[in-house]
Amino acid sequence: MTSRIDSAFQFEQTALGLRSARQELLASNIANADTPNYKAKDIDFASALQGAMAGVNNASLPLTTTSPAHFGAATGESVMGSPIMYRSVLQPSADGNTVDMDVERAQYADNALRYEASVSFVSGKVKDVLAALAP
Amino acid sequence: MIIGAFMSLFNIFNISGSAMTAQSQRLNVVASNLANAESATGPDGKPYRAKQVVFSTVPVNAQGGAGVKVSTVVEDASPMKLVYDPQNPLADGKGYVTMPNVNVVEEMVNMISASRSYENNVDVMNTSKTLLLKTLTIGQ
Numbered sequence: 351m352t353s354r355i356d357s358a359f360q361f362e363q364t365a366l367g368l369r370s371a372r373q374e375l376l377a378s379n380i381a382n383a384d385t386p387n388y389k390a391k392d393i394d395f396a397s398a399l400q401g402a403m404a405g406v407n408n409a410s411l412p413l414t415t416t417s418p419a420h421f422g423a424a425t426g427e428s429v430m431g432s433p434i435m436y437r438s439v440l441q442p443s444a445d446g447n448t449v450d451m452d453v454e455r456a457q458y459a460d461n462a463l464r465y466e467a468s469v470s471f472v473s474g475k476v477k478d479v480l481a482a483l484a485p
Numbered sequence: 486m487i488i489g490a491f492m493s494l495f496n497i498f499n500i501s502g503s504a505m506t507a508q509s510q511r512l513n514v515v516a517s518n519l520a521n522a523e524s525a526t527g528p529d530g531k532p533y534r535a536k537q538v539v540f541s542t543v544p545v546n547a548q549g550g551a552g553v554k555v556s557t558v559v560e561d562a563s564p565m566k567l568v569y570d571p572q573n574p575l576a577d578g579k580g581y582v583t584m585p586n587v588n589v590v591e592e593m594v595n596m597i598s599a600s601r602s603y604e605n606n607v608d609v610m611n612t613s614k615t616l617l618l619k620t621l622t623i624g625q
Contacts, residue, residue: 366620370493371548373616377497377609378551381504384511384602385540391549427549434549451605462612469619476624 369465387446390437398432497613501606503552508603522587533585535561
């Protein structure tokens with residue numbers, strides 16, 4: 351029974367873990383907005399979540415890019431088995447920094463909202479389990 | 486794994502905190518430059534030279550999180566301003582006084598940029614605090 355409850359929460363757990371890891375990455379990008387030669391990093395959330403749920407380690411399998419508009423090269427770092435990639439630049443700056451504050455702030459707000467949504471889903475599930483356990 | 490989520494969000498405090506420290510150091514240097522924009526002589530008898538901070542990245546973990554620190558404070562290499570003022574006791578043989586190489590306009594821009602970046606990091610910290618508090622309500 352415990353394992354059933356555990357697996358009921360597995361998806362939200364993984365999603366929350368990835369969301370918060372991504373939140374940290376975006377916070378790093380915002381913090382380093384004025385650091386010369388800093389390259390903005392991000393993860394592809396959808397494939398990261400799929401990989402983490404399937405238990406696949408994609409860290410050693412970087413994406414093949416066929417267009418400069420794709421995610422940049424892999425950084426060699428990984429979050430929960432998914433590679434962290436450099437964001438592709440729209441407007442490069444003279445000091446080698448690739449942080450676009452508008453993009454980062456928008457993504458940060460978006461990710462925060464989705465994190466809160468996940469938290470609400472977990473709370474809903476907890477209520478469901480409690481209802482099932484009630485006599 | 487929820488614990489893992491918690492640790493990531495707590496890390497944001499360190500990351501944004503380091504950026505706030507770095508930006509306030511930058512603001513400090515800007516204040517010093519603006520205050521000394523007309524200091525034709527200092528303790529060593531030479532005019533003040535503008536100072537600039539150099540930021541560098543500090544990795545906080547293997548998951549890509551990175552804070553900021555001021556690695557060095559360098560002296561501005563741009564040429565000093567020469568002002569023609571023969572009455573000044575500091576004037577050289579031709580009547581020129583060497584004034585600090587502080588570019589006031591540049592410093593004002595630097596100040597605005599530093600304060601905006603600081604505000605950004607405050608916002609980031611507030612958001613992660615909200616998320617942490619929200620996480621604590623799971624199951625209530």
